[in-house]
Amino acid sequence: MTAVPLALGLGVVVLAVALGLRTVTANRFVKRRLRLTIALSAIAVVLTGVLAAAVLPAELADRTRSLANLVLALAVVNLVVVAGVNPWRADRVPTGSRQSSRTRRSWGSSWSWRPS
Numbered sequence: 001m002t003a004v005p006l007a008l009g010l011g012v013v014v015l016a017v018a019l020g021l022r023t024v025t026a027n028r029f030v031k032r033r034l035r036l037t038i039a040l041s042a043i044a045v046v047l048t049g050v051l052a053a054a055v056l057p058a059e060l061a062d063r064t065r066s067l068a069n070l071v072l073a074l075a076v077v078n079l080v081v082v083a084g085v086n087p088w089r090a091d092r093v094p095t096g097s098r099q100s101s102r103t104r105r106s107w108g109s110s111w112s113w114r115p116s
Contacts, residue, residue: 003065004052007072011045014075021079025088033082040075044068 018037025031047068051061 004048007068008045008048008052011041011048011072011075014072014079015041015045018075018079021083027087027089027091029091030082030086030088033078033086037075037079037082040071040078044072044075047071 015038018034018041022031022034022038025034047064050056051064051068056064
């Protein structure tokens with residue numbers, strides 16, 4: 001029975017951190033991704049609260065617990081990725097490695113591959 005308060009506490013912490021980060025950042029992309037984290041952690045908190053408060057049949061309780069754990073894991077992973085990869089102060093999307101001249105496209109021109 002100690003797993004329910006632990007999962008509930010973790011869900012509340014993830015929800016609070018995501019809400020806090022959403023208010024701090026100026027990046028619209030990060031805010032949209034944090035909205036997913038907030039929704040997932042809120043769902044996990046509600047499901048865990050239902051497990052703690054209601055008496056459910058064993059099979060339904062097991063499925064609800066599995067779903068709550070899965071949603072909470074997805075929220076944690078999403079929060080870690082959003083917090084670790086994206087720029088916070090600038091309102092831009094992170095760029096990967098530089099594109100090669102073969103993969104660049106410009107609007108209005110047809111794409112053709114030219115050997116170097």
